Amino acid sequence: MNQRKYQLIATCAAGVEGLVGDELRQLGYDVQVENGRVRFEGTQKDIAKTNLWLRIADRVKIIIGEFQAYTFDELFEKTKSLPWEEYIPMNGAFPVAGKSIQSKLHSVPDVQRLVNKAIAERIKQIYHRRGMLPETGAKYPIEVALRKDHVLITLDTTGDGLFKRGYRTEKGGAPLKENLAAALVKLTTWTPDRPFVDPTCGSGTIAIEAAMIGLNIAPGFNRDFLCESWELMDPNVWEEVRAEAEELADYDQELDILAFDIDGRMIAIAKANAEAAGLGYAIEFKQMQVADFKTDKSFGIIVSNPPYGERLSDSEAVHKLYRQMGEVFAPLKNWSKYILTSDLEFEKYYGNKATKKRKLYNGPLRTDYFQYWGKRY
Known part of the structure; x- marks a missing residue:
């Protein structure tokens, strides 16, 4: 099993960051609580484990890169320099979402387009491809978030938000997540x-x-997660964390x-x-x-x-x-x-x-x- 350590964040709604931090500490992680997210570090197994066990978070994301960017050229070059081939295979689909708060690069569509282009250029270079990439394989959703010219680029491992446990057959008129x-x-x-x-x-x-x-039932026990279909994730990891969760119930x-x-x-x-x-x-x-x-x-x-x-x-x-x-x-x-x-x-x-x-x-x-x-x- 790959023991590589990833920088991770659990995203969450405003006001519950402390609770998510507590959940992660109880699972054995050192954490850094910030507005709307909690940072921690972990392996493939930890990505699977936290997706399965976090009750209050929204998503678990891998931090691909962080840097300052004041111009589009800077954003493009720094994004392109990241090791995208370690995450996304040649046929991977990588839609880019974005947000920008109090930053010089305030046009979100331009930021998204540029980041998408930089990733594509890197992957084409690594795999010696010309023209368009096929993007017919598994999905690798990227988010680029700018705040005060600081860029955080993440890869979502969760897919449908963690609140989707899979048991709601029908909802009322004003459902609570x-x-x-x-x-x-x-x-x-x-x-x-x-x-x-x-x-x-x-x-x-x-x-x-x-x-x-x-x-003590893992909230994600009865659902699937997006990264289960990724090449970089060992399928045995998921069997292991689900078996452990079953034992703990x-x-x-x-x-x-x-x-x-x-x-x-x-x-x-x-x-x-x-x-x-x-x-x-x-x-x-x-x-x-x-x-x-x-x-x-x-x-x-x-x-x-x-x-x-x-x-x-x-x-x-x-x-x-x-x-x-x-x-x-x-x-x-x-x-x-x-x-x-x-x-x-x-x-x-x-x-x-x-x-x-x-x-x-x-x-x-x-x-x-x-x-x-x-x-x-």
């Missing part, structure tokens, strides 16, 4: 021996992610996870999604409204992503739901409650000020995670 759902669970104090409740479960994503965390861990929703159609979708994830047995789903929730259990965790203005319902119905939550959850003194919404007036309707708020992004939408910590046990 799986990696954000995992982040919501990770930001709580929940442990698998405590009750977990999602009272507005929609298509079941938060409960399913909690069950995967509780059973704790299917005997008993979980107490309840997910309910007022909409029976959503409960049917949530059940189907849980079955697709192989977790139908681990989660109890019910059609129920928040007002009817009662429990004698102690020291549980409630995580909710209720409808809010920009999402589904009219504001009057949403505010009524927030009031109900405040009334129903108030007696649960030793439970901790975590609610994600973009409604900055949430606390007013809920009737209680949060212990802590955390800014998170649901796609492009700014939201706040209102946290109410229960008594410790």
Whole structure:
């Protein structure tokens, strides 16, 4: 197996970089946390392992090169000097995406075109080719990102974003991405021996992610990744990391996870999604409204992503739901409650000020995670 070390980054949404850094540390890596990404180093096996195990990141990328560039000539020559033949075979397809922030080279289409041309020139030179390259083989997506004239060129190993676990058979009207759902669970104090409740479960994503965390199931276990088709990746690596993940899963861990929703159609979708994830047995789903929730259990965790203005319902119905939550959850003194919404007036309707708020992004939408910590046990 090739033991070459690659410079890698795990990209992620703003606000969860620290969580991704923690995940990577727990997997055994030294990390450098930056805005929207975490840097680390690893071999082929580490590329496979992090794609399989990262719950909150968006993608795992190889850093091909970093340099300053103030002119198009400089960008072309420095890009061409990188060892592209070590990554892309002669027939590889290499689409180039780009972005430019506060840089002299601000025209993104020109930057993309030039980088694509520089890569093609390098590959043609190495393989002694003339004319167009075939680009009929596997895909090698390149991104060139300029910030203040600093150029970072990366190669995406993931393909479809890491949030695509492969279990969502159907979505509701305003779905929460799986990696954000995992982040919501990770930001709580929940442990698998405590009750977990999602009272507005929609298509079941938060409960399913909690069950995967509780059973230590690798989130990418049931999907494929783009770099599995690459010549530079040893297929035995993937067999190895999947076998290791299977060994680490704790299917005997008993979980107490309840997910309910007022909409029976959503409960049917949530059940189907849980079955697709192989977790139908681990989660109890019910059609129920928040007002009817009662429990004698102690020291549980409630995580909710209720409808809010920009999402589904009219504001009057949403505010009524927030009031109900405040009334129903108030007696649960030793439970901790975590609610994600973009409604900055949430606390007013809920009737209680949060212990802590955390800014998170649901796609492009700014939201706040209102946290109410229960008594410790």
